[in-house]
Amino acid sequence: xxxxxxxxxxxxxxxxxxxxxxxxxxxxxxxxxxxxxxxxxxxxxxxxxxxxxxxxxxxxxxxxxxxxxxxxxxxxxxxxxxxxxxxxxxxxxxxxxxxxxxxxxxxxxxxxxxxxxxxxxxxxxxxxxxxxxxxxxxxxxxxxxxxxxxxxxxxxxxxxxxxxxxxxxxxxxxxxxxxxxxxxxxxxxxxxxxxxxxxxxxxxxxxxxxxxxxxxxxxxxxxxxxxxxxxxxxxxxxxxxxxxxxxxxxxxxxxxxxxxxxxxxxxxxxxxxxxxxxxxxxxxxxxxxxxxxxxxxxxxxxxxxxxxxxxxxxxxxxxxxxxxxxxxxxxxxxxxxxxxxxxxxxxxxxxxxxxxxxxxxxxxxx
Numbered sequence: 109x110x111x112x113x114x115x116x117x118x119x120x121x122x123x124x125x126x127x128x129x130x131x132x133x134x135x136x137x138x139x140x141x142x143x144x145x146x147x148x149x150x151x152x153x154x155x156x157x158x159x160x161x162x163x164x165x166x167x168x169x170x171x172x173x174x175x176x177x178x179x180x181x182x183x184x185x186x187x188x189x190x191x192x193x194x195x196x197x198x199x200x201x202x203x204x205x206x207x208x209x210x211x212x213x214x215x216x217x218x219x220x221x222x223x224x225x226x227x228x229x230x231x232x233x234x235x236x237x238x239x240x241x242x243x244x245x246x247x248x249x250x251x252x253x254x255x256x257x258x259x260x261x262x263x264x265x266x267x268x269x270x271x272x273x274x275x276x277x278x279x280x281x282x283x284x285x286x287x288x289x290x291x292x293x294x295x296x297x298x299x300x301x302x303x304x305x306x307x308x309x310x311x312x313x314x315x316x317x318x319x320x321x322x323x324x325x326x327x328x329x330x331x332x333x334x335x336x337x338x339x340x341x342x343x344x345x346x347x348x349x350x351x352x353x354x355x356x357x358x359x360x361x362x363x364x365x366x367x368x369x370x371x372x373x374x375x376x377x378x379x380x381x382x383x384x385x386x387x388x389x390x391x392x393x394x395x396x397x398x399x400x401x402x403x404x405x406x407x408x409x410x411x412x413x414x415x416x417x418x419x420x421x422x423x424x425x426x427x428x429x430x431x432x433x434x435x436x437x438x439x440x441x442x443x444x445x446x447x448x449x450x451x452x453x454x455x456x457x458x459x460x461x462x463x464x465x466x467x468x469x470x471x472x473x474x
Contacts, residue, residue, distance in 0.1 A: 308442035
């Protein structure tokens with residue numbers, strides 16, 4: 109009554125006696141389902157055909173089978189004998205030993221047996237083995253749901269990652285179009301002179317500043333006026349997006365109005381290329397709030413006089429002037445990169461006018 113059939117290499121189809129719940133017919137096959145826990149009236153014993161790979165252990169106890177298991181009475185009787193045998197061994201019957209029972213090579217199989225025993229003890233120590241069948245089933249069901257949810261999360265993360273990449277590619281195309289229109293790159297994406305300079309500018313809007321510097325809009329500015337003008341490109345504290353009035357100094361006012369024109373042109377170009385931008389807010393982000401303060405400092409005024417010119421905190425004034433030094437250093441390097449020595453010298457002169465006095469003195473706390 110115990111049958112074996114070869115279906116693939118090293119795989120057997122085996123007829124085993126199992127306790128099952130319901131049975132469903134699919135095409136020409138009857139599919140059994142596990143019994144409910146605890147067992148119900150629908151639970152019965154049946155011969156089920158399974159793959160040998162589903163069998164993990166083989167007991168050393170042998171139960172003799174009748175000639176036929178077709179009668180339900182015979183199947184139930186065999187199952188009762190099996191349960192009685194299990195009860196005698198406290199549901200932990202001895203297993204076939206690969207060395208003792210099958211006379212296997214101890215030197216070859218010994219390490220595998222030892223490793224198997226160690227893993228078995230580790231598995232047996234898991235708290236799940238101390239649970240009742242019902243508790244274990246609940247725990248396993250939760251674990252299965254967790255695996256399904258984790259798999260779903262992984263798929264969603266992949267979708268998000270792909271959508272982010274696609275969004276990045278779309279944004280990149282828009283920005284490349286802006287750079288092409290402004291002359292920062294050519295049609296093949298190669299960086300041009302204006303683009304090389306903008307690439308060196310990090311702390312302020314490189315598009316606007318490179319456009320102003322290379323278009324000649326700042327050529328007439330003296331080094332102190334140029335330094336003061338650069339403050340218009342820095343984001344200021346408590347700045348709102350309203351378009352600002354130009355400073356009272358005529359030279360700075362002219363330069364600031366030119367900055368607004370350039371910023372509006374670039375803002376409208378970005379919007380035309382599909383970028384999300386509010387042009388008025390973009391233009392209003394450039395503020396001349398501290399330009400005249402910076403000009404006064406570069407022209408030799410004292411810090412006390414500077415503090416009287418604005419409502420800004422002294423610390424904010426110092427931070428702005430120190431950041432100007434960093435920007436001038438970057439712009440000096442950028443001018444050298446594009447081969448404009450005259451512009452580089454102008455930035456150096458502005459830096460010398462800026463870096464002086466208490467603003468750039470070493471901190472008492474360092």
